[in-house]
Amino acid sequence: MAENEKVSFDGIGVAEGCADELFDADKAVQAARAGFHVSYLFPWQRIVIANIMDGEAALQADSDFSENHDDDDLYRGRQIVLLPTGAGKSMCFLVPALLLEGATLVIYPLLALMSDQKRRMEQAGIRCVVFKGGQTAEEREENFSALEDKENPARVIIANPEVLCGENLLERLSKVKISHISIDEAHCVSEWGDSFRPSYLELGRVIKTLGVKLITAFTATASKPVLDRIGEILFDGNYHLVRGASDRANxxxxxxxxxxxxxxxxxxxxxxxxxxxxxxxxxxxxxxxxxxxxxxxxxxxxxxxxxxxxxxxxxxxxxxxxxxxxxxxxxxxxxxxxxxxxxxxxxxxxxxxxxxxxxxxxxxxxxxxxxxxxxxxxxxxxxxxxxxxxxxxxxxxxxxxxxxxxxxxxxxxxxxxxxxxxxxxxxxxxxxxxKNQKISYKAPDAELAFNFIRKNRRLYTRQEATGELTELFNKRNLGIFGINVWDAKDTAEILSQLFSEKKLRICGTFWKDRLDIIKKKKGKNLLALIPRRHLHRLHHLRRNFLQVQERARQLLS
Missing domain, CATH: 3.40.50.300 (P-loop containing nucleotide triphosphate hydrolases)
Incomplete structure (x- = not known):
């Protein structure tokens, strides 16, 4: 994590105290009530919204504020928001979308999610456009016409990382006034960017090309390595972290x-x-x-x-x-x-x-x-x-x-x-x-199978044991399910893992192909207790003993 990263926990700290001085939080509540019929904003929502709106105000006063105030707690305009699932992250960027002068670009990971969010925004009366692969030139022009509408412009642009990597679209979007970029499910930058979706690694370049200074990345779960990777790609390692309570107590x-x-x-x-x-x-x-x-x-x-x-x-x-x-x-x-x-x-x-x-x-x-x-x-x-x-x-x-x-x-x-x-x-x-009890880390189904083989050592082949155990499991669970639900594949899965654990073996010779358990050796290896420098003396004594034993056998024969 960046050295100059600042953290807010649950709305407590400098960010909350200063935010109300610069941005009237009641404006956010009024916008939430009017646009989404939400009458209350949580402290962390207020902080995130205040950071965005304060950043907008600072931009109007100084267009280079993000470069001139990198160490400032409040006027950073670049934040990673870490809130638990269901904490209302969407309000954090949709409320500012109603208040900012320019449009808000929201980047989603999945097409289905983009379509779902578009439907929800339109139900709330927010005009939005979607850019995705496979669109015709006419569909793209309709989107730009909506963004350039003087009377009722689209407030939100919905896109995914792949479509934003298209140079023609990116150049066209750079001419649109975009005030804020929101990256939803930002952990995908780390989880997917380094594997099968390299377009996530291009988001830093996309942000710079569009020239947007207010950036918010949202995620519900991220460890320190994930946060560091998100910060590296999106913010060049320099970001502000807003963290709500991580625990989902329910x-x-x-x-x-x-x-x-x-x-x-x-x-x-x-x-x-x-x-x-x-x-x-x-x-x-x-x-x-x-x-x-x-x-x-x-x-x-x-x-x-x-x-x-x-x-x-x-x-x-x-x-x-x-x-x-x-x-x-x-x-x-x-x-x-x-x-x-x-x-x-x-x-x-x-x-x-x-x-x-x-x-x-x-x-x-x-x-x-x-x-x-x-x-x-x-x-x-x-x-x-x-x-x-x-x-x-x-x-x-x-x-x-x-x-x-x-x-x-x-x-x-x-x-x-x-x-x-x-x-x-x-x-x-x-x-x-x-309850003053202890939890068992043993798998009951594996224990039952192992004990069955131990009681019937060298009696069944693997195939025969599979059939016997399947019947045994069905009898045991008949009271639970009311019918037979176990089949040979389930039992075979258990036996395969017992073999992997080296608890079972297949016998040879007289007991050919029969299953047996592998007994663990008890006691200590006495040779391991003898210092290596004395082992040669032990081997010398053993040779002498064998020679004497052989000489005695010859004399007695």
């Missing part, structure tokens, strides 16, 4: 240890409150999990969502889930950004996201209405292997640290994100600690 965090993840998710879905999202790591996994759920709950209760769907299919699923009170949606991360469904009650993370920030983003889709909700991560041995291979202290290791934590999961998230210390309002570890 989310209860828990980890479920299971090797057959889909069946664990199905069992959770049976008891967890709906509407419910099951986040999956790939399109294939999304469709497979949807099939498992629809086979049990019925097709009318389950849908899947990923980037491979057509626009019409996505819209149909979004509309179905938005109106559902008891639906189960299996989805990749393609669903979520900016989706405004406030009553999601539960989130299941079938596959461990790459980073802890992604996990927090997924969990944050629930409980936007303030209701108490649940987030459950399913963790297995394959996840453990990936965690073990990650570098100590790296972002890739953080989620495993969370899953294997022996202390409060909520506080671990807050510590990782640089947040505040808090009293836990709900996590599985603190729940069991309050």
């Amino acid at each position: 989310i209860h965090y828990a980890v479920r240890y299971a090797y057959a993840k889909k069946k664990a998710a199905l069992e959770l879905a049976l008891t967890m409150k709906k509407p419910l999202i099951i986040f999956c790591g790939s399109r294939r996994r999304t469709e497979e999990m949807a099939h498992v759920c629809s086979s049990y709950f019925g097709r009318e209760k389950t849908r899947f969502y990923h980037a491979g769907l057509t626009r019409e299919e996505k819209r149909a699923v979004e509309e179905w889930f938005f109106n559902s009170t008891d639906g189960i949606l299996t989805a990749t991360c393609a669903y979520g950004m900016g989706v405004d469904k406030s009553d999601i009650a539960s989130v299941i993370h079938l596959d461990a996201p790459e980073h802890l920030e992604n996990f927090v983003q997924e969990a944050g889709r629930a409980g936007r209405n303030g209701a108490n909700v649940n987030s459950v991560l399913i963790w297995n041995h394959a996840d453990f292997v990936r965690w073990r291979q990650a570098e100590e202290g790296s972002r890739e290791r953080a989620l495993g640290d969370f899953a294997l934590s022996k202390t409060c999961r909520r506080q671990m998230i807050l510590d990782y994100l640089g947040g505040e210390e808090t009293v836990c309002s709900g996590c599985d570890i603190c729940d069991v600690n309050a």
Whole structure:
């Protein structure tokens, strides 16, 4: 993070005290009430809005203010806003859009999100235009005509990073008066810019080409490395950080240890409150999990969502889930950004996201209405292997640290994100600690399978054991599901991970192809206790003993 970065926490500090002296916050409330029927702005919303409007005022007095006042707490005009999901980030740039002289350019990561936000803005009476790939010359001209309308100009420009990399459009936009640029879901700059969406790395150049001095980047979750990367690309390392409370106190965090993840998710879905999202790591996994759920709950209760769907299919699923009170949606991360469904009650993370920030983003889709909700991560041995291979202290290791934590999961998230210390309002570890109990980090399905093989050592082949265990699991869970839901694939998944753990082996010779457990050697290796400098004497004594033993055998024969 930049050395001259200034931080505001929950509206407390210099920024809040000075902001009211320069910008009348009541103007923001009046604009919010008139444009969005919002009668109250939170302290962090007031700070962000005040920073933008004060920057506009400073620009009118000094067009080079951002260069002349880089070390000033207030007149920076360049800020990263870190607020939890559902905290009302959109108000922070839409209210100024009604007050600023020029247009506001809002950069979104997804086309579906752009369309959704355009619809919402138009419903609020805000005229806006959308620039995206595939538009005709006539559509582009209509947009510019709307921006240049003298009587009722468009107040908001909606675009994505890719379209802004087009030189012709960028040159044309540079001639439009743009007062403020807002980058939504700014963590994508770091998450995607260095991998499959390099256009995010061009946003710094886009900002300079457009000549806009007021820049605000919004995100719900970002660790220090992510913030540093965002600041480097967008602000040349020089930015102001506004941070709200990082804790979503209404989310209860828990980890479920299971090797057959889909069946664990199905069992959770049976008891967890709906509407419910099951986040999956790939399109294939999304469709497979949807099939498992629809086979049990019925097709009318389950849908899947990923980037491979057509626009019409996505819209149909979004509309179905938005109106559902008891639906189960299996989805990749393609669903979520900016989706405004406030009553999601539960989130299941079938596959461990790459980073802890992604996990927090997924969990944050629930409980936007303030209701108490649940987030459950399913963790297995394959996840453990990936965690073990990650570098100590790296972002890739953080989620495993969370899953294997022996202390409060909520506080671990807050510590990782640089947040505040808090009293836990709900996590599985603190729940069991309050009962003077201990949490088990063992997967019950793996324990059952291992104990079955141990009791039946060298009795079954792998295929035979799969069949026997599948039947055993179905008998065990019949009281839960009422029908047989386990199949051979689930059991095979458990056995594969037990082999990976080196807990099982396939015998040879007389017990050929039979399964057996691998016993752990007990006790210490005595040779390891002997200093290396004395080992040669031990080997010399052993040779002498063998020679004497052989001589004695010859004499006695």
